[in-house]
Amino acid sequence: MDRRRFLVALGGVSALSGCLEGGPPTADGNTRGDTDDAGGSTAGGTTTPSRASAFDLPIPKDELRRGAPKDAIPAITAPVFSDDWTGFDEVNVTLEDSFEVVGVEIDGIARAYPLAILNWHEIVNDTFDGRPVVVTYCPLCGSAVTADRLVQGEPTYFGVSGFLWMSDLVMYDDRTESLWSQVLATAIRGELTGDTLSLIPSTISTWGEWKASHPETEVLVPPPVSGTIKGRQTRRYGVNPYRGYQQSGAIGIGFNEEVDERLHPKTSVIGITSGGVARAYTLSTVNDEGVVNDEVGGLPVVVASSKDGTLVAYVRRVDGEVVEFERDGGDLEAAGSKWDLVTGRALDGPHEGTTLTRANDRSPMFWFAWADFNPETEIYGR
Template sequence: MNRRRFLVALGVTSALGGCLEGDSPIAGDDGPDATGTTTADATTATDTATTTTATRVGSFDLPIPKDELRRGAPKDAIPALTSPVFADEWARFDEVDVALDDSFEVVGVELDGIARAYPLAILNWHEIVNDSFGDRPVVVTYCPLCGSAVVADRLVAGEPTYFGVSGYLWMSDLVMYDDRTESLWSQVLATAIRGDRTGDTLSLLPSTISTWGEWKASHPETEVLVPPPVSGTIRGRQTRNYGVNPYRDYQQSSTIGIGFNDEVDDRLHPKTSVLGIAAGGVARAYPLDTVNEAGVVNDTVGGLPVVVTASSDGTLVAYVRRIHGTAVAFERDGNALLAAGSRWDLLTGRALDGPHDGTTLTRANDRSPMFWFAWADFNPGTEIYGR
């Protein structure tokens, strides 16, 4: 594995070089936070918590030492959503002065017959949405520094909980806390890394990062998250400039995190969008450009037969290419896939016609596509498709 140093940002200000007129996810939070704690001494209850038994998750020994955590902002300075409101559009709300454009990227979730879209225009500023699909508590998370979306059941020790933004980063990734135990959780790992629940892992749910236009075309009955102040946050009524992407320059640069990644795997540009699949002890990354060039990729990862493809808008998806237990090869037909006599919707994996009409393929990836550096950091030794 080749690893070398990339340019790293010197702090929050330079990492958020795309912010306009002082806007940032923590704008206005340089002083005391909601509890009267200053940036310098803001902590969570788990800053000093320890566990007596070490746990290993993937390549990592838990609990994570405290000195591996980096304070990026005060606790709750990036206010998680706790009372989300959904509608079919934004235009009906006088409090929202931004138009929801078809090109906006969204995290799409379909669960229990309900389809919802969570625009990155909101998640860039709030990072966590505590939601419920019927009686099922769900948390939708997004880390702008890693470009990673993770969706999971919102349960700790079997009980519903709310998650908030701790203000810490680990490996440049969002560190969440749960309000039931104040344990700290890695967003990408979906695992508690410090505190009473260390080693507990959230049950992951399938999600897609696509454009709003693509998502609503495949899910015509979808709802979309409405920005605060219509939706409520953990800090009450809050609002941000949702027409501004505070990470625009960061996403286009070689900058890693906010200054805490000294080395990265340099086989790809750190901000390359990759879809990662891990199975049977093998991790493999599929870069967007490589998948686009191939059109459709039929592959096997650790014994798991998979198909990987991307839409015309750059939405990367991967499915287990088994139909009723038999591995098949897929072909591409415009924005659909072809296999076993049926056409399959690229975005949902659902058969549109033929002998398998209505059948839905199983997702092969349990986390969204993310930046290459993040996938490589959390999956050391990963392979790259096509290399």
């Protein structure tokens, strides 16, 4: 693999520190020290296969980098949802159709979490009809990961530790203060080292596309309407503090020493792992081909993208049979049915109402992040 040293100045994101004021009080109003315990006992009881097996756990303390004080990026702990952002005097931003959102649907409940909020808060502790869920987004990696927020079978709150590992968000859980890698969804230091979270599919889409595919969707309303781990907070939600970073070749905050040069580090890719094979699909390649029918480690998959750049990957099996998909305008077509691209749901024909299984367990992300966590990855079309 062609890799090189990649040295980055801090200028691309150093300005972000100005928005990270305040100390580390928790949801109950108490104050805790930084979560940097030595950790090391493996708690076991994992619920989902983990890529962490490729890494030696616990992660050494000197591999963590302090990006901000603990809870300086205040996780949302009391989310409020509505049809849109109108009617809230505290919200001075218009929710545009072009805004990107992390979309989650569980048992018929659809919710959208705008990146305009997640760029500033990174974690939303939510509940779907009694089911505790955590929705996370790392702006440095461009990665969204959604999971059940259960630790040892009990609900917990997750917060932003302020640490970064491999330029990725490191979370902590409120029960044990173990440290968790967002992309791996695995505890990497502390009492629960080696435990993993049970993942829930999520999509990065635009608000316009998400609500078109989910007419009954709710959308997260920004703080101070929604409450945070630090109580009433607000940020400049009309400003993307990472705009310069997302458009540059910079990696993290300057401590990624090696970068896979095969693609520009900020190339948007959707990754699939199966049967010991990892493969990345770039947005540009998928756009050019319209629809990609492929097989990854024995798993038949279809990868496609929407006009707004929503990348999706599904298992191309219908009623146990492997099928070939084609494009039908903005939708997919196979086995006599038309399929909504964003949801994977059959809109008509003999399979109407059937939903395809997701082939990816993490959202699309920046190439450098996918390659860091999947160093042996292939690139489709190369």
